[in-house]
Amino acid sequence: xxxxxxxxxxxxxxxxxxxxxxxxxxxxxxxxxxxxxxxxxxxxxxxxxxxxxxxxxxxxxxxxxxxxxxxxxxxxxxxxxxxxxxxxxxxxxxxxxxxxxxxxxxxxxxxxxxxxxxxxxxxxxxxxxxxxxxxxxxxxxxxxxxxxxxxxxxxxxxxxxxxxxxxxxxxxxxxxxxxxxxxxxxxxxxxxxxxxxxxxxxxxxxxxxxxxxxxxxxxxxxxxxxxxxxxxxxxxxxxxxxxxxxxxx
Numbered sequence: 248x249x250x251x252x253x254x255x256x257x258x259x260x261x262x263x264x265x266x267x268x269x270x271x272x273x274x275x276x277x278x279x280x281x282x283x284x285x286x287x288x289x290x291x292x293x294x295x296x297x298x299x300x301x302x303x304x305x306x307x308x309x310x311x312x313x314x315x316x317x318x319x320x321x322x323x324x325x326x327x328x329x330x331x332x333x334x335x336x337x338x339x340x341x342x343x344x345x346x347x348x349x350x351x352x353x354x355x356x357x358x359x360x361x362x363x364x365x366x367x368x369x370x371x372x373x374x375x376x377x378x379x380x381x382x383x384x385x386x387x388x389x390x391x392x393x394x395x396x397x398x399x400x401x402x403x404x405x406x407x408x409x410x411x412x413x414x415x416x417x418x419x420x421x422x423x424x425x426x427x428x429x430x431x432x433x434x435x436x437x438x439x440x441x442x443x444x445x446x447x448x449x450x451x452x453x454x455x456x457x458x459x460x461x462x463x464x465x466x467x468x469x470x471x472x473x474x475x476x477x478x479x480x481x482x483x484x485x486x487x488x489x490x491x492x493x494x495x496x
Contacts, residue, residue, distance in 0.1 A: 249278045250285070259292040259334075265299040265323070276308040283312060283328070292334040296326045343421045346389035347376025348428045349470035350401055357453050357467065358430070360396055360437075361444040369458045372448070374425070374467070384489055386479050389426045397445050398436025401428035406477040406491050407470035410462070425466045427476065 253263040270278060286294060296314060298305055300322050314326040318339035327336055350358035359372045375396040379388040386403035393401050404427040415421035437445040450471060454464050470476070477491035 248281050251278065251282045253294070255291075256295075259290065259331075260295055261286060261289075261291045261293075262295045263297065265297045265302060268296075268298065268302060268305065270305070272304045272308070275305050276311065279308055279312050283330075287330050290331075292329070292331040293336055294328040294330065296328070298324050298326070300324075341419060343378060343415055343419055344385075344424075345376060345378045345421065346385055346392065346424045346426055347374040347466075348389045348393040348401060348426055349374060349407060349467055350393060350399060350428045350430050351450065351471060352430050352433065352447065355450050356447040357450050357471075358393070358397060358399060359446060359448050359453060360442050363439075363441060363443045370444070372444075372453065372456065372459050373463050375445075376423075385424055385491075386426070386489065389424070389428065393428065396438050396442060398432075398434065398438075400431040402431055403479065404429055405475050405479075405494070408466055408476065410466075425470060427470045 251263060252267045253261040256262055268275070283294075294314075295317075296309060298309075303324070306324070306326075309326050309328075312328065314328045317325040317327045317336070319325070325339075329336070348358070352358075358375060360375045361370050361372050375393045376389060377392040377396075379385065383391075385406070390401050390403060393399055407425045407427050409425065410421075410423045412421040412423070433447075435445050435447070450467070453459060453467065475494045478494055480490045480492055482488050482490055
């Protein structure tokens with residue numbers, strides 16, 4: 248019997264990485280069928296099986312054995328097989344996370360942009376920002392997004408507010424953090440591929456502009472008000488995490 252090598256996880260599952268699945272298509276189905284009763288005898292609750300793009304020919308063998316799709320990336324597909332009914336399988340990527348920057352200079356001017364590609368007509372000024380990249384922190388992301396779109400260097404100050412939007416792209420939720428940033432430079436270098444316009448605009452003019460969406464007005468009022476939001480605090484024992492707390496706590 249050919250044993251498929253895997254690693255147990257703390258939840259009673261078995262994780263099989265793509266490197267352990269270098270089988271020919273004609274051999275893999277019978278080998279998989281032999282291993283499933285063995286995994287059941289071992290008390291495995293869920294089998295997690297990963298396939299590379301060049302192993303896609305093996306997918307039909309997995310589905311015939313009872314595996315279902317969990318998620319896919321550009322180069323990897325993850326499948327699962329539940330061996331103990333009722334076992335919990337956490338969902339994948341239920342939310343998008345983004346961040347926008349409220350950047351106000353000492354003269355009271357707000358950094359605003361207008362996207363090149365937008366559904367609605369008109370100027371539609373808004374804040375610079377975008378989606379977090381994989382493995383990226385919130386403060387790091389909003390500074391990067393502002394820099395990429397506008398060319399302005401900034402310093403993170405605090406999280407002013409957030410928006411939770413249900414029913415976003417592909418039916419997922421979207422969590423968008425609005426962060427107050429301090430400008431470290433003033434000269435704009437706009438990204439012409441993404442933006443149609445970028446400028447420093449008097450704060451009062453932005454808040455009174457009839458074409459500016461009320462959502463953008465409300466978060467700018469919050470971020471420019473006297474109350475500070477949540478400041479970032481590093482955690483020494485968890486170097487890859489950042490805690491956001493009210494000032495002075």
